[in-house]
Amino acid sequence: MPRRTLQPLYQQIYERVQQVQPGYVTTYGQLGKLVGCSARTVGFALAALPPGSDVPWQRVINAQGKVSFRRDGEGNLLQYELLLAEGLCFAADQRLDLQRYGWDFGPPVLLT
């Protein structure tokens, strides 16, 4: 199995997240398909994300439109406030409107 090819994978995910502009969010599944991996892998990549990184991981949420952050569930609040600072509006159930805030990566690799 490829050993060095895994590194670019994480970089790809990080790059994609960095491409998301403030005020918008994306889902793990969307990123996973963009990089050619499953949503779980995307979450793992962000989990491995070191603190102080330039990757706005807070803009990445689950397909349910809800904020996710480890099952321990402490940093959820942190992400919640970070997104509020971005200017997003949460629903009554703390859900985000993906149809409004969902980021569109546009064409994959064809014209860029």
Next chain:
DNA sequence: TTGTTGACTCTGA
């Protein structure tokens, strides 16, 4: 090498 776990998603009831 296998087996388990994890910031998920989808389909069915």
Next chain:
DNA sequence: CTCAGAGCCAACA
């Protein structure tokens, strides 16, 4: 609508 199960890929022991 919500709840439950199966599938998915990668990292760690």
